[in-house]
Amino acid sequence: MTSDSLETRTLKQASPILTLRGVVIAALVVALLALPALAKVFNSPAAVGLATQVLIYAIAAMSLNLILGYGGMVAFGHAAFFGLGGYAVGILYQHSADNTAFLGFVSGTDSLMVAVVAAMLVGALAAAAIGSLSLRTSGVPFIMITLAFAQMVFFLFVSLKAYGGDDGLMMRRRDILPFINARDDTAYYYICVGLAACWFVFTALIVRSRFGFVLSGLRQNERRMIAIGIAPYRYRLVAFIVAGAGAGLAGALMANYLRFVSPDMMHWSKSGELMMMVILGGAGTLAGPLLGAATMVLLETVLAAQTENWQLYLGCILLAIVMLTRGGLAALFNRLPGGRS
Amino acid sequence: MIVLEQLLNGVQFGVTLFLMSAGLTLIFGIMGVINLAHGSLYMIGAYAAALVAAYTGSFGLALLGGLAAAATSGVVIEFVVVRRLYDRDHLDQVLATFALILIINQSASMLFGRQPLFVSMPAMLSGSVTLLPGLVYPVYRLIVIGLGLLVAAGLFLLINYTRVGMLVRAGATHRQMVRALGVNVRWLYTVVFGLGALLAGLAGIIAGPITSVQVGMGEQILILAFVVVVIGGLGSVRGAFFGALIAGIVDTLSRAFLPMMFRQLMDGSNADALASGWCC
Numbered sequence: 001m002t003s004d005s006l007e008t009r010t011l012k013q014a015s016p017i018l019t020l021r022g023v024v025i026a027a028l029v030v031a032l033l034a035l036p037a038l039a040k041v042f043n044s045p046a047a048v049g050l051a052t053q054v055l056i057y058a059i060a061a062m063s064l065n066l067i068l069g070y071g072g073m074v075a076f077g078h079a080a081f082f083g084l085g086g087y088a089v090g091i092l093y094q095h096s097a098d099n100t101a102f103l104g105f106v107s108g109t110d111s112l113m114v115a116v117v118a119a120m121l122v123g124a125l126a127a128a129a130i131g132s133l134s135l136r137t138s139g140v141p142f143i144m145i146t147l148a149f150a151q152m153v154f155f156l157f158v159s160l161k162a163y164g165g166d167d168g169l170m171m172r173r174r175d176i177l178p179f180i181n182a183r184d185d186t187a188y189y190y191i192c193v194g195l196a197a198c199w200f201v202f203t204a205l206i207v208r209s210r211f212g213f214v215l216s217g218l219r220q221n222e223r224r225m226i227a228i229g230i231a232p233y234r235y236r237l238v239a240f241i242v243a244g245a246g247a248g249l250a251g252a253l254m255a256n257y258l259r260f261v262s263p264d265m266m267h268w269s270k271s272g273e274l275m276m277m278v279i280l281g282g283a284g285t286l287a288g289p290l291l292g293a294a295t296m297v298l299l300e301t302v303l304a305a306q307t308e309n310w311q312l313y314l315g316c317i318l319l320a321i322v323m324l325t326r327g328g329l330a331a332l333f334n335r336l337p338g339g340r341s
Numbered sequence: 342m343i344v345l346e347q348l349l350n351g352v353q354f355g356v357t358l359f360l361m362s363a364g365l366t367l368i369f370g371i372m373g374v375i376n377l378a379h380g381s382l383y384m385i386g387a388y389a390a391a392l393v394a395a396y397t398g399s400f401g402l403a404l405l406g407g408l409a410a411a412a413t414s415g416v417v418i419e420f421v422v423v424r425r426l427y428d429r430d431h432l433d434q435v436l437a438t439f440a441l442i443l444i445i446n447q448s449a450s451m452l453f454g455r456q457p458l459f460v461s462m463p464a465m466l467s468g469s470v471t472l473l474p475g476l477v478y479p480v481y482r483l484i485v486i487g488l489g490l491l492v493a494a495g496l497f498l499l500i501n502y503t504r505v506g507m508l509v510r511a512g513a514t515h516r517q518m519v520r521a522l523g524v525n526v527r528w529l530y531t532v533v534f535g536l537g538a539l540l541a542g543l544a545g546i547i548a549g550p551i552t553s554v555q556v557g558m559g560e561q562i563l564i565l566a567f568v569v570v571v572i573g574g575l576g577s578v579r580g581a582f583f584g585a586l587i588a589g590i591v592d593t594l595s596r597a598f599l600p601m602m603f604r605q606l607m608d609g610s611n612a613d614a615l616a617s618g619w620c621c
Contacts, residue, residue, distance in 0.1 A: 140571060275432075322436045
């Protein structure tokens with residue numbers, strides 16, 4: 001490495017794309033974009049729906065990864081923001097269908113753009129409220145407090161009979177977009193691909209910015225960061241709010257995909273699932289949440305189709321992955337030649 | 342009178358919670374492991390006791406069988422999985438024990454089916470006794486309260502007056518130092534985990550006749566047990582005791598009286614729904 005001549009060094013720099021890792025990434029991107037066509041060729045209509053679910057969970061997992069992987073805050077209540085985003089969409093749709101107004105002055109809407117923005121706002125506001133209280137603690141009390149808040153939100157929506165309560169809220173049709181027919185499954189898939197790519201780029205920008213470095217530093221050694229002169233609370237709160245907005249976005253997309261919202265979206269087991277995806281894929285890496293979401297959704301679907309006792313095999317596979325790999329699936333991916341050492 | 346009765350119910354629930362959270366706080370305080378599978382040990386105790394009771398018909402044998410099953414499962418889990426988690430990140434521990442929950446729950450439903458099992462109370466313990474004029478209380482719940490207080494006293498003696506207890510207290514304060522002083526920490530960890538599993542199994546056995554035995558019964562009480570551990574302080578059994586009593590009494594009293602209080606403010610079905618959501 002140190003005795004490289006100028007020629008070999010420029011040669012190495014000139015072809016970063018042709019390495020094995022670059023080829024794998026390019027192949028994945030092409031596969032994502034071509035999925036609906038491939039699904040038609042291989043006659044598996046469920047593939048597009050499955051991929052849509054993977055992408056939606058990937059957005060939620062990426063938002064959790066920001067605070068869990070990079071920020072080091074183990075938040076067990078992330079599903080609350082996921083569910084709140086879904087309910088925001090569902091409630092707005094119900095009010096637009098009934099022509100009533102939420103709380104008397106917020107009129108309903110069935111426009112996808114407005115609903116998604118509203119869901120992200122709701123997620124961000126809830127994260128601001130919950131985070132401002134929870135982030136005053138750390139460690140295991142932080143885990144418990146976020147869990148408690150999520151449970152409160154869960155039981156609030158279970159007991160709200162006006163919006164379905166335990167039975168959930170059905171949306172008769174998906175929200176509409178001006179030029180694209182969002183009701184078509186393929187079009188909705190591409191919308192999700194686009195939004196997931198946007199959120200991925202956004203997360204990458206945050207992580208590589210000064211804010212992201214401060215966040216990682218707070219995870220690694222908070223005392224040193226305070227000694228440098230950084231107030232941890234505000235950086236963590238901002239990260240928490242951004243993560244809440246991301247989870248709200250994912251919730252809104254899921255509500256539109258399923259056309260159904262239920263309090264299950266905010267149950268603590270959903271929080272656990274999101275954490276599984278992040279940890280499995282590799283916390284603190286950019287690609288980790290994507291790998292984790294894909295693995296979890298695919299494993300659950302494939303195993304559930306084979307046997308009724310799929311949770312047993314899922315548990316065994318998860319246990320094996322945790323025990324045998326350090327750093328999740330992204331760590332395995334990083335071992336492919338071509339990355340920065 | 343109803344208040345007294347619900348207060349006693351709260352104490353009984355608190356005592357069950359204490360059995361769960363004592364083990365949890367010891368495991369977290371001494372070994373630094375977040376053990377989500379503790380609820381599954383509770384379930385294993387309950388199912389084993391139900392099985393033995395169904396075969397032999399004797400509650401004493403069922404008690405012993407359940408305790409043995411829970412303790413052995415605890416030791417096996419510690420040997421196979423938890424032992425490798427001591428040096429790992431909390432996140433890895435959460436994931437690994439969550440995977441254990443999936444495995445154990447699914448195995449239980451494969452062995453016993455998804456219908457809840459109803460364990461009948463032993464004949465001499467069913468029935469009620471009059472504590473005060475107007476206050477009739479089931480004998481079984483009184484026995485549960487007594488048993489829990491007895492176990493609490495036993496734990497107090499164990500931790501404060503025996504050598505093992507001294508090691509437990511030292512390990513909860515400073516794990517590294519205990520290792521540096523030459524104590525066989527591996528054995529200590531296994532003993533602590535086994536003790537925690539025993540307590541969880543006991544909680545499951547005595548809760549069996551009161552609530553039904555079903556897959557997933559452990560997770561509901563596990564969340565409350567974690568809350569108690571945080572309230573009481575990690576590693577402190579005394580804190581777990583008082584925290585569990587507080588949590589049990591508050592939970593039971595609000596379950597009993599909140600619907601009534603909400604009914605004063607709003608109409609019937611909304612009040613019931615909001616109250617049941619509020620206090621679960």
